[in-house]
Amino acid sequence: MTRRHPSFNTLSRELDTIIDSSSDGLFVCDAHAYVIRMNPASEKIHKISANAVVGRNMRALIDEGFIDRSAALEASISKERVSLLQNKGGHKLISIATPVFDERAELIRVVVSERDVTEIDALQRELEKQEAIKNSLRDQMLAMQQAELESQQIIARSPQMIRAVQQAMRVAKADSSVFILGESGVGKGLISQLIHTHSARAGQPLIKINCGAIPESLIEAELFGYEKGAFTGALNSGKPGQFELADGGILFLDEIAELPLGSQVKLLRFLEDGKITRLGDTKGRKLDVRVLAATHQNMEEMVEQGRFRLDLYYRLNVIPIQIPALRDRDECIIPLIHHYLEAFGKRSGCRKRMTRAALDALCGYSFPGNVRELMNICERLVVMTETDVIDVDDLPGQIGPVPVPSGSEPCSLPIGLSLKDALEKVEKEILARALCAHHSQLEIAEALGVNQSTIARKLKKHQLIS
Numbered sequence: 277m278t279r280r281h282p283s284f285n286t287l288s289r290e291l292d293t294i295i296d297s298s299s300d301g302l303f304v305c306d307a308h309a310y311v312i313r314m315n316p317a318s319e320k321i322h323k324i325s326a327n328a329v330v331g332r333n334m335r336a337l338i339d340e341g342f343i344d345r346s347a348a349l350e351a352s353i354s355k356e357r358v359s360l361l362q363n364k365g366g367h368k369l370i371s372i373a374t375p376v377f378d379e380r381a382e383l384i385r386v387v388v389s390e391r392d393v394t395e396i397d398a399l400q401r402e403l404e405k406q407e408a409i410k411n412s413l414r415d416q417m418l419a420m421q422q423a424e425l426e427s428q429q430i431i432a433r434s435p436q437m438i439r440a441v442q443q444a445m446r447v448a449k450a451d452s453s454v455f456i457l458g459e460s461g462v463g464k465g466l467i468s469q470l471i472h473t474h475s476a477r478a479g480q481p482l483i484k485i486n487c488g489a490i491p492e493s494l495i496e497a498e499l500f501g502y503e504k505g506a507f508t509g510a511l512n513s514g515k516p517g518q519f520e521l522a523d524g525g526i527l528f529l530d531e532i533a534e535l536p537l538g539s540q541v542k543l544l545r546f547l548e549d550g551k552i553t554r555l556g557d558t559k560g561r562k563l564d565v566r567v568l569a570a571t572h573q574n575m576e577e578m579v580e581q582g583r584f585r586l587d588l589y590y591r592l593n594v595i596p597i598q599i600p601a602l603r604d605r606d607e608c609i610i611p612l613i614h615h616y617l618e619a620f621g622k623r624s625g626c627r628k629r630m631t632r633a634a635l636d637a638l639c640g641y642s643f644p645g646n647v648r649e650l651m652n653i654c655e656r657l658v659v660m661t662e663t664d665v666i667d668v669d670d671l672p673g674q675i676g677p678v679p680v681p682s683g684s685e686p687c688s689l690p691i692g693l694s695l696k697d698a699l700e701k702v703e704k705e706i707l708a709r710a711l712c713a714h715h716s717q718l719e720i721a722e723a724l725g726v727n728q729s730t731i732a733r734k735l736k737k738h739q740l741i742s
């Protein structure tokens with residue numbers, strides 16, 4: 277079946293219907309901006325009848341104050357599409373004038389479409405207002421959170437650290453176990469406190485146990501308690517373990533990777549059924565304890581080596597929070613320095629400030645001991661610097677204006693030094709670094725592979741402690 281082309285009359289009727297039924301205002305002008313027709317929507321927008329406008333020139337309508345500007349007039353002059361946004365009787369009107377050309381590229385008509393955008397504009401403004409209110413509320417909330425964090429002495433400025441803190445605040449409300457991961461001194465203990473403060477158990481104890489600091493033979497009794505006669509030297513009365521002491525509250529197991537395999541089994545059992553059994557006892561005790569665990573070890577490696585149970589690792593790792601190393605959060609370094617200079621300054625009654633060069637040198641340092649090392653450096657600087665201004669020369673040897681690549685020589689030795697003096701100097705430097713990176717002589721001794729009394733003696737000899 278062939279389709280017949282519509283006649284001119286049919287086309288014209290169709291066009292009339294389209295123009296008249298359009299909800300946008302439409303009007304047509306000739307090449308000299310005389311109005312030829314105006315649709316009902318346009319009559320409504322301008323509150324005027326088409327009869328009063330058709331045949332009139334746009335210039336005259338402007339002169340009579342009917343409109344301020346005419347898109348049709350401007351398009352008839354420029355012979356280009358013109359868009360105008362104007363106010364008309366308290367309404368916002370968008371007019372788009374499109375020139376129409378004949379086959380000889382002569383302008384023959386200008387078609388103008390108009391739309392009253394007052395409502396859209398009002399909606400847009402309302403939306404912007406709501407957005408501004410939302411932003412200001414969010415800023416207020418962030419400022420409050422920041423103030424709260426600072427009151428808890430937690431400085432978080434880098435995106436990764438802010439994320440870790442936000443995660444901690446979020447999981448605080450849930451009652452699940454949390455696994456806090458990160459190098460030594462990054463603030464895992466601090467995050468455990470934050471979780472405690474924001475949890476429903478805030479009014480109950482937060483008990484911290486460093487699993488690495490308790491001898492293997494004692495840890496099970498320490499954690500789970502014992503009954504009388506459980507072992508030689510056991511108290512006659514028996515003794516509750518830390519789990520029982522933390523009942524209703526939170527138990528923070530730091531250095532969890534150091535937990536012996538026997539205690540790992542007991543911990544797993546507790547995480548599964550909420551029961552512990554004292555050493556020498558036969559019946560279990562039901563307890564209500566939330567467990568937080570932390571480690572600086574690579575747990576996957578520990579599991580692979582058979583030193584940590586896979587099932588316990590999975591059970592603990594349900595909610596992991598990774599705390600980034602300080603060298604990976606540049607934005608935190610200067611705020612932390614200011615925070616600790618201020619805190620130690622207040623404590624010792626001598627306010628100190630730091631030169632830009634010293635701050636730059638510290639920012640370029642890798643802080644193997646993380647925030648703890650930064651804190652110790654600040655404390656030493658506040659106490660030891662004689663002037664009020666701390667400069668590069670006052671910084672410990674390992675930090676200097678030119679960063680020393682890690683793994684290279686610990687300190688530069690003057691030529692001509694005797695072997696004995698050179699060794700002394702290197703030993704002092706190594707001890708000074710270790711002092712910054714660790715928080716006890718025991719830790720330094722472990723890190724350097726000597727016993728604690730040697731460390732104590734050498735620190736004294738080099739006058740690194742009084």
Ligand SMILES: Nc1ncnc2c1ncn2[C@@H]1O[C@H](COP(=O)(O)OP(=O)(O)OP(=O)(O)O)[C@@H](O)[C@H]1O
Pocket residue numbers: 429430431432458459460461462463464465466467530572612647648651
């Ligand atoms: N974001 C921080 N803002 C302010 N002080 C911090 C921050 N992070 C850590 N500190 C401080 O650094 C010190 C070390 O932190 P913390 O003991 O929590 O580290 P850790 O990761 O638990 O170390 P370790 O694994 O050796 O136990 C603490 O004195 C703590 O107050």
